[in-house]
Amino acid sequence: MKKRFILLISLLAIVTCFSEAMGRKENNNEGLFFAASYMTLNNPFFVALHQSIEDAVETHGDRVVALNPDYDQILQITQIEDMISLGIDGLFLNPVDWKGIRPALEAANKADIPVFVVDAPVYDDKLVVSTIVSDNHEAGKLAGLDLVTRLDGGNIVILDHPTNKPSINRILGFLEILQSHPEFTVVSRLSAFGTLEEALPQMENALQAHNKIDVVFGSNDPTSLGAIAALVGAKRMSKTLVYSVDGSPEGKEMIKSGLMTGSSAQSPREIGRIAVELMYKHLEGEIVPATQFVPVTLITQDNVDEFPADEWQ
């Protein structure tokens, strides 16, 4: 009898937990309801991006939930399917794999749910309404333009991320500027896959291979932070300029301390704000552009104090 009683109590506890969640939901069942899925929410960039989307949606009096599949493409699709079952009015999407996301896009299309892609494009872009990304080509160009004002020539190492479309565009932009400056030579181009852990050993290898490295261009801030760690370890930091794209809080700290020369700042806040703006325009029946580039600005020691130090712009 006592055991049954304990059983009953624990069941009641679970019911309470769930009805708590339900109650929260019922309270604001009015208005539009969106879902936002990011490849991960363990990266501050996406936390900032979601914060901005959430703020913008809430000013309309509507709500949005964040999904975190943590780099698992199958889980991302599953979560989106569940959200479609729930009956969302729109989806903000940052794909884990730009090709593998297709089943989720098809499911959304079948249910007439508009998809807005943020930060990184999808391969099947006909299945989405609009793609809102940083102007990555421009980000690379800005770094290149700053470089040619600082040096008269030299050896360059590029740390790239060959499977990531934004990174590819950044490096194309950077190389475009260098084309008209033959005094610069790219001595080495290595794949760091956008992470500090990969960039560090790659840069160490490059330092072994080349006695004179004047410039390093990393495809994002973690990559460039890895390069800086290698340069400091080899005591060759002072002779080398390091460029990057991101403008993360860590990157800005490095710029302030003089280790990083410049980082073309992306703005997750702007990406989020514009994505929400376009979503509402689309829902009101307006035509929105298929691709919307969000401007980037180069952060150097001259202007780093104009940007927030501890967060994304």
Add this chain to the structure above:
Amino acid sequence: MTYNFLIDDGGTPLTIKKISRRILNAARYYTVPLGALIFFCVIMTIASPNFLKIDNLLNILRQVSINGMLALAMTFVILTGGIDLSVGALLAFTGTLAAGIISKNNFPVPLAIIIALSAGTLVGAINGIIISTSKIAPFIVTLATMNVIRGLAYIYTGGLPIRVVMPSFNVIGQGYIGPIPNPVLYFLILYIILDFMLKRTSFGRHVYSIGDSPDASWFAGINVNRTKFFVYTLTGFITAIAGIVLSSRMYSGQPTAGQGYELDAVAACVLGGASMSGGTGRLTGTLYGALVIGVLNNGLNILNINSFWQLIAKGLVILLALYLDDWKKRSME
């Protein structure tokens, strides 16, 4: 499910009394998984008007089917007192293999499926040979092969997903028969075949027997090694089916797919009443176990509970269910 109750072993005519006794027995045996399933369904129905929609129920069944197939195979392994940790990695390997053979080598779809099925069966057979011819614990053997196979999947794909958009292949995982999604159909067909194997063939009886007591089985003239070998080979084969269905549905073979699926499959088995020490468990229980996990995952998403909290909720529910089951068994003794 129905024929459990309606087909009689001894050939004696079924009476209403007999049928109702069976339903009662089944209800007693499956109290925890069935109770949990009904409990969560009721909660979800109250919480979200969309839960009981046919679309969402089919959505849940489709999501359950991959884990369900792995769990059905895992039930056999667990019944023999073993465990197979390599199924998640093998799922990824066979899936990428099928996708790669089609999109890289332009092989016809049926041939690609046969190659992927053979590869899965072969890996299962290797697990089986090592486990049945040595005294190394299955946990260790499959932990090692899990790493080897995951490595193979990465090497074969170069770490990147292999995309395959070809209607004749994609229909495997995306098609429907009537309103039923194909993966659900495969899952149910597999369940019926495997349940038959487990209940009505000498192989099935041997599986239970060697889980109960390998020594007694050996003395009774059962070829313990051959039975174990066959169980792991069967697991490899079923995992390959799941891998092919998954990559067909995803339009791509993902080398990172299936991480942690082995543990979800084990969770479905134990929720369904299987004992990790072997000899106890039923496929119908595993079916309910897989459904509980599926409804729970769907429910936590639909209630939009934060993804970090979802992990905690899922873990606690599994723990609570197992504790109740254990308690029930002890109080029945």
